[in-house]
Amino acid sequence: xxxxxxxxLIGGGPxxxxxxxxxxxxxxDGQIALVAGAFSSDAARSALAGEIYGIDPRRAYPDVAxxxxxxxxRADPIDFVAIxxxxxxxxxxxxxxxxxxxxxxxxxxxTATLEEARTLRDAxxxxxxxxxxxxxxxxxxxxxxxxxxxxxxAIGAVRKVVVEYPQGWLAGPxxxxxxxxxxxxxxxxxxxxxxxxxDIGVHAFNLAEFVTGLSVDRLLAxxxxxVPGRRLDxxxxxxxxxxGGARGVLMASQISIGELNGLRIRVYGETGSLDWHQExxxxxxxxxxxxxxxxxxxxxxxxxxxxxxxxxxxxxxxEGYLEAFANLYRDVAxxxxxxxxxxxxxxxxxxxxxxxxxxxxxxSREQSxxxxxxxx
Ligand SMILES: NC(=O)c1ccc[n+]([C@@H]2O[C@H](COP(=O)([O-])OP(=O)(O)OC[C@H]3O[C@@H](n4cnc5c(N)ncnc54)[C@H](O)[C@@H]3O)[C@@H](O)[C@H]2O)c1
Numbered sequence: 599x600x601x602x603x604x605x606x607l608i609g610g611g612p613x614x615x616x617x618x619x620x621x622x623x624x625x626x627d628g629q630i631a632l633v634a635g636a637f638s639s640d641a642a643r644s645a646l647a648g649e650i651y652g653i654d655p656r657r658a659y660p661d662v663a664x665x666x667x668x669x670x671x672r673a674d675p676i677d678f679v680a681i682x683x684x685x686x687x688x689x690x691x692x693x694x695x696x697x698x699x700x701x702x703x704x705x706x707x708x709t710a711t712l713e714e715a716r717t718l719r720d721a722x723x724x725x726x727x728x729x730x731x732x733x734x735x736x737x738x739x740x741x742x743x744x745x746x747x748x749x750x751x752a753i754g755a756v757r758k759v760v761v762e763y764p765q766g767w768l769a770g771p772x773x774x775x776x777x778x779x780x781x782x783x784x785x786x787x788x789x790x791x792x793x794x795x796x797d798i799g800v801h802a803f804n805l806a807e808f809v810t811g812l813s814v815d816r817l818l819a820x821x822x823x824x825v826p827g828r829r830l831d832x833x834x835x836x837x838x839x840x841x842g843g844a845r846g847v848l849m850a851s852q853i854s855i856g857e858l859n860g861l862r863i864r865v866y867g868e869t870g871s872l873d874w875h876q877e878x879x880x881x882x883x884x885x886x887x888x889x890x891x892x893x894x895x896x897x898x899x900x901x902x903x904x905x906x907x908x909x910x911x912x913x914x915x916x917e918g919y920l921e922a923f924a925n926l927y928r929d930v931a932x933x934x935x936x937x938x939x940x941x942x943x944x945x946x947x948x949x950x951x952x953x954x955x956x957x958x959x960x961x962s963r964e965q966s967x968x969x970x971x972x973x974x
Contacts, residue, residue: 607651609684620732629928632651635653636661666679678702685707704731711791711952730929733926738874747902756867762847762848766858783797795955802848806838817957817958879896895913
């Protein structure tokens with residue numbers, strides 16, 4: 599087995615959500631080890647996180663700059679950073695890391711604003727180092743299968759995409775109830791101009807383009823702020839048009855009481871359709887115009903190469919969110935070792951995601967109706 603790749607985590611301090619998920623996912627296959635981090639903007643909390651993660655205390659740094667300087671001077675430096683802070687820190691963490699020669703894995707959205715995303719794209723190109731974006735849902739075996747089936751023409755030309763992402767956890771003023779995850783998500787100085795649309799709408803947008811292989815070229819957006827006093831959107835409806843004419847409906851909402859993490863995509867083609875739901879990720883339904891329904895399951899021997907490669911266990915042993923996330927890290931390891939990983943999302947998708955947020959926020963605010971979507 600090749601030596602483990604060394605990861606430096608940015609964010610992921612005590613009580614945080616996604617940083618610890620990155621750590622678990624990265625380490626699942628034994629190809630990557632967390633060895634360093636700037637886990638918090640508070641030096642004491644960064645040190646505490648280092649203790650919790652069990653790394654060398656000298657490698658739990660007070661901030662990103664200190665980590666990059668110290669790691670670059672080591673004989674065994676980190677191979678890459680993983681950025682898991684609130685959105686407003688993504689650009690500076692990524693550009694500093696790239697400038698110091700490190701590859702970057704970043705959580706979505708790529709940055710806080712579209713302008714920042716374009717700056718990031720230029721920085722990635724100039725540095726010539728790998729940059730990967732963790733659109734988690736692209737890691738599920740049956741999402742990769744759905745993509746492959748559409749590509750192979752199993753449902754014919756795509757006519758309609760319905761992608762929905764309802765959650766209920768922000769149905770009340772959670773930001774005033776000491777919910778750490780809520781506080782920054784509803785603050786435009788930390789989240790950027792999009793609330794719900796930047797937090798989960800962008801996942802739905804990416805999933806629609808990932809599964810269909812089509813690019814959105816027009817949209818009509820209606821974003822609402824339902825909870826009184828909130829400064830960003832918490833309820834999103836967007837109509838989509840894809841190149842070639844297919845239509846789409848995207849709904850993302852964080853005020854949908856009773857919903858947990860209800861990401862679901864349905865794609866209707868000329869001869870069939872498919873349906874995948876994140877909360878039951880090990881089934882993918884296909885329906886055909888001649889009256890047949892086929893339910894595919896993770897681990898089925900008849901699945902395509904991409905889905906089989908993304909599956910760790912025999913069928914019937916449920917795989918979920920962590921394994922999907924770990925598939926992204928397996929792709930990252932492949933790329934860092936010089937291979938290719940076509941499903942891995944990068945700065946191109948990062949810019950498209952930020953363009954989606956930016957275009958929809960503006961179009962809704964200005965009530966512009968249908969607007970052109972330029973994802974460059
Ligand atoms: N891929 C996904 O499905 C997914 C899920 C959740 C969150 N996210 C994204 O991950 C990011 C973090 O979200 P979260 O819910 O984990 O947030 P969180 O508030 O739970 O954690 C953020 C962490 O970053 C740390 N931090 C803040 N500023 C820092 C700095 N300057 N340097 C170092 N650390 C700093 C905080 O101390 C905290 O530990 C966001 O960009 C979010 O959009 C992605």
